[in-house]
Amino acid sequence: GQQLNQSPQSMFIQEGEDVSMNCTSSSIFNTWLWYKQDPGEGPVLLIALYKAGELTSNGRLTAQFGITRKDSFLNISASIPSDVGIYFCAGRGAQKLVFGQGTRLTINP
Amino acid sequence: GAVVSQHPSRVICKSGTSVKIECRSLDFQATTMFWYRQFPKQSLMLMATSNEGSKATYEQGVEKDKFLINHASLTLSTLTVTSAHPEDSSFYICSASSAQETQYFGPGTRLLVL
Numbered sequence: 001g002q003q004l005n006q007s008p009q010s011m012f013i014q015e016g017e018d019v020s021m022n023c024t025s026s027s028i029f030n031t032w033l034w035y036k037q038d039p040g041e042g043p044v045l046l047i048a049l050y051k052a053g054e055l056t057s058n059g060r061l062t063a064q065f066g067i068t069r070k071d072s073f074l075n076i077s078a079s080i081p082s083d084v085g086i087y088f089c090a091g092r093g094a095q096k097l098v099f100g101q102g103t104r105l106t107i108n109p
Numbered sequence: 110g111a112v113v114s115q116h117p118s119r120v121i122c123k124s125g126t127s128v129k130i131e132c133r134s135l136d137f138q139a140t141t142m143f144w145y146r147q148f149p150k151q152s153l154m155l156m157a158t159s160n161e162g163s164k165a166t167y168e169q170g171v172e173k174d175k176f177l178i179n180h181a182s183l184t185l186s187t188l189t190v191t192s193a194h195p196e197d198s199s200f201y202i203c204s205a206s207s208a209q210e211t212q213y214f215g216p217g218t219r220l221l222v223l
Binding site: 003031033035040041042043044045048088092095096097099100101102 | 113115141143151152153154155158200202204211212213214215216217219
């Protein structure tokens with residue numbers, strides 16, 4: 001099925017560093033969403049973006065909906081150990097979500 | 110955010126048996142529920158979309174006779190894996206949304222078919 005191009009696939013950083021990941025698509029989406037998934041759990045919604053150009057923050061997380069509606073990025077500032085996990089972007093068209101391949105974040109203390 | 114539960118969280122069954130997984134929206138009415146499958150180290154792949162009171166819409170390549178979906182109420186959807194085989198072993202996740210709103214995911218059900 002269709003997937004978004006999410007990068008990087010994995011990141012290994014030191015605690016306290018900032019993190020940036022992004023998603024691109026050949027299709028336009030009306031909504032961009034960012035989820036975090038811990039091992040053995042379902043995805044948890046972090047940020048939802050509804051308008052092109054929208055920049056939204058949730059604590060240390062900041063995400064933007066690209067002007068072209070074909071891309072989005074997620075930044076995490078001052079990473080902490082509990083940020084470890086897999087981050088997924090998702091684009092929503094009419095009803096269904098299309099997911100990126102995920103970015104696996106590992107943090108060295 | 111909204112709360113979605115799944116039951117069971119883990120199930121082990123013998124090859125050839127059927128397994129039912131429940132998905133419930135606990136604090137909102139879900140007009141639409143979605144079922145995903147996730148293999149290790151891979152992304153979520155949509156299996157089917159289920160609107161309350163209607164037949165589910167299956168994604169290409171997903172056998173509707175093998176993965177039976179029922180969405181009889183605004184708070185409950187079930188996925189039944191019929192005649193399960195080892196290749197059906199996976200992590201099954203449901204999500205629920207109301208009226209084009211954001212999807213909220215359940216905690217997942219890990220199925221192991223021996």
